Amino acid sequence: MKSAPKLLFADPKGRVMEHPYxxxxxxSGEELVPPQDKPIPLPSxxxxxxxPGRLPVGLHPETGELELVREMKVGGKTFVPNAVGAxxxxxxxxxxxxxxxxxSGPVLxxxxxxxxxxxxxxxxxxxxxxxxxxxxxxxxxxxxxxxALVDGHMARFPNNRVLKQLKTCAxxxxxxxxQNTFYVRDEAAxxxxxxxxxxxxxxxxxxxxxxPPASHERMDDGPTGEEMGxxxxxxxxxxxxxxxxxxxxGCEGEPxxxxxxxxxxxxxxxxxxxxxxxxxxxxxxxxQGLEALFDAGLDAIRVSLNSAVKDLYEAYYKPVKYGWEDVxxxxxxxxxxxxxxxxxxxxxxGVTDREGEVRALERLVKKYRVDQVQTRSxxxxxxxxxxxxxxxxxxxxxxxxxxxxxxxxxxRPGLVIGNFARGLEERENAAGRx
Numbered sequence: 001m002k003s004a005p006k007l008l009f010a011d012p013k014g015r016v017m018e019h020p021y022x023x024x025x026x027x028s029g030e031e032l033v034p035p036q037d038k039p040i041p042l043p044s045x046x047x048x049x050x051x052p053g054r055l056p057v058g059l060h061p062e063t064g065e066l067e068l069v070r071e072m073k074v075g076g077k078t079f080v081p082n083a084v085g086a087x088x089x090x091x092x093x094x095x096x097x098x099x100x101x102x103x104s105g106p107v108l109x110x111x112x113x114x115x116x117x118x119x120x121x122x123x124x125x126x127x128x129x130x131x132x133x134x135x136x137x138x139x140x141x142x143x144x145x146x147x148a149l150v151d152g153h154m155a156r157f158p159n160n161r162v163l164k165q166l167k168t169c170a171x172x173x174x175x176x177x178x179q180n181t182f183y184v185r186d187e188a189a190x191x192x193x194x195x196x197x198x199x200x201x202x203x204x205x206x207x208x209x210x211x212p213p214a215s216h217e218r219m220d221d222g223p224t225g226e227e228m229g230x231x232x233x234x235x236x237x238x239x240x241x242x243x244x245x246x247x248x249x250g251c252e253g254e255p256x257x258x259x260x261x262x263x264x265x266x267x268x269x270x271x272x273x274x275x276x277x278x279x280x281x282x283x284x285x286x287x288q289g290l291e292a293l294f295d296a297g298l299d300a301i302r303v304s305l306n307s308a309v310k311d312l313y314e315a316y317y318k319p320v321k322y323g324w325e326d327v328x329x330x331x332x333x334x335x336x337x338x339x340x341x342x343x344x345x346x347x348x349x350g351v352t353d354r355e356g357e358v359r360a361l362e363r364l365v366k367k368y369r370v371d372q373v374q375t376r377s378x379x380x381x382x383x384x385x386x387x388x389x390x391x392x393x394x395x396x397x398x399x400x401x402x403x404x405x406x407x408x409x410x411x412r413p414g415l416v417i418g419n420f421a422r423g424l425e426e427r428e429n430a431a432g433r434x
Contacts, residue, residue, distance in 0.1 A: 005035050005117030005124060007058040007099075008084035009069060010050030016084050017074065022058025022067060024117035025099030026126060028398050029350020030386060032066060032099050034059050037400065039117065039124035045089035045138040048116055048123055051098065053105005054083040068101065086116035086125040090136045090176070091419050093375040095401040096126040096349050097382045107384060110202060112377035128402060130375050131418035135186055135242070142174050149182040161223040162231045165191050169251050177249060181235060187244040187279075187421050188235040192262055194222050196253030198283055199318035201388050202346075202380035225264025233269045236276040242423030244300075245269075248281030256282050259289030266296040277424045281344065284330035285322040291333060300340040302374060302421065303331055307352070308360035312393030316346075316385075328364075335368045340427050342372040348385055353404040356394020361404075362411035371427070372416040373408055 007019040025032050042048070056069045072081045083100030094114035115126040150167050157163050166189060169178035181188040196203075232245040247262055248255040255262060266278055279300035280293060290301070307313045310324040319326075334341045343365070351357065365373065378385060399407075409415050416422065 003120050004061065005039065005119050007056055007069070008048065008116055008118055008123070009056045009072060009081035010084050011072075011074065011081065012079055014050045014082075016048050016050065018118040019056075019058055019069070021061065022069070023061055024115065025057045025059050025066060026096035026115045027099050027350065027382060028096060029354075029389075031350065032057055034064075035117070037095055037126060037402065039115075039119070039126045040129065042086055042116065042123040042125050043089050043092060046092075046125060047087050048084055049087055049111070049113070050082040050084055051100055051105075051108060051113065052082055053103045054098075054100040054108070055103045056081055056083040057099045057101060084116060085113035086123070086127075087111055088114055088125060088127055088377070089138050091129060091131040091133070092127045093130040093347060093401065093405075093419070094125070094127045094349065094377045102383055108381035110379040110381075112379045113382060114377070128405070130405070131420050133418070133420055136176060136420055141176050141179050146170065146179065146182065153182050156234075157230055160227050160230060161221055162190060162227050165251060166231075169249070173251070175249070175251070177246065178251075181231065184235060184239045186239065186242055187246055187423075188232075188239065189249045190228050190232050190245050190247050190265070191249045191252040192222065192228060192247050192255045192265075193253040193258045195257050197257055197285055197320045197322060198254060199320065201316050201318070201384065202378060222258055222261065225261040226268060228262065228265035229268030232265060232278070233272050236269060236273050239276070242426060243276035244279055244421060244423050245276065246279040246281055246421065254283055254285060255280055256284075256286040256289045259286060259292055263292045263296040266293060266298055270297040277340075279340075279421060282330075283317065283319075284327040285319060287326055287330045287333055290330050291337075294333070294337045294339065298339065299424075300342070300421070301330075301334045302342040302344045303327065303334075304344040304346065306346040306348070306378065307357060307393050308364045309357060309393045312357075312389060315388050315392045331364070331368050331370075340371050340422070341368065342374055342421065343370055344374050344376055346376050346378040347401060348378045348382075348389070349401055350398050351385070351389045351393065353398045353401050354394060355396025355399060357396075358399055358404050358407055360394055362407060365408055365412040365415060370412060370415060372418065372422065373405075374419055374421070375405070375417065376419070
């Protein structure tokens, strides 16, 4: 790189500035470390954000000592600075967290805060471009015709509760998967559930009173199998290319809690078309319900997990009437039934990449011949997750996110590492067949 990465900080109004001499620091789990690995230029769809109530920590370039920045003076005004991080667009996976410590601020909103700095003439972020497929490019979404497309689809299926929820998600939350339903392309969302059998610490649709505001609001009335089937069938019959419908979205609870209605929806779709793929995004808790979905015609599954170690998994998911053993049983069932098997791996630098955690994940992808690992930078206040993970999971020193992903590919030859689901025609060369 042409110059050393300078520390970023923000004033009380959120204006981001470069520190005159301190270098950026990175967080890996509990540790603050000097700049390492290789940052990338901040993607055009990425942005810098301030972390309210978090003090930036810099590295003195001459002494090599860490310095906590409690006060800054700019333009004659003295203020307490806020730390700065980056938010990345889809297709990128962070490798380090911002170097900061808690001041007097609140629990941070649920975003995947990424280490950032200033190098030369622009901002950089510590991340890997893990999925270069362009159909999830942010420029393809929230286009001027979105409102008219929503209105047209709503007129086609009046009073359908699935569409009512998707309208909110598409126009207010700007959820890409929801918008795909109205664009009639790629992977479309079918929200199904109002309840959940987990109490995830970082849940984006349900938070306790003392938690951060939830970024989505759940449906208040679960749709019928026919309502879900109508929306899915239209998409499968009319969307070109990599056509897929997915149960289990961020705006709902656990879809397997409504497996009977989802099975009805799948049978409805498959009674009218064999086109496209039917997927479920799930915590994998109810293996019996999942088996019924495979019987109905489900062909793909993505199981969410933050760890393949029981105590850390359960500390984050806080499962109700299920445990890690049930999740693994569902993964085993998916492989037995020949489904396309993906893991939705919630990554957190300094925890997920600890040596013991990596070994557990290697065992999992190898034993069950996992087809794909979809990397997801965990959206949570970093210090909140560190409280969850402290003294939990398998130990060892962090090996780095980049090394973690390389080792998973070595453990399971043919494993796809990416951020987006693969359609039927994209799975021809995938691992896991046989």
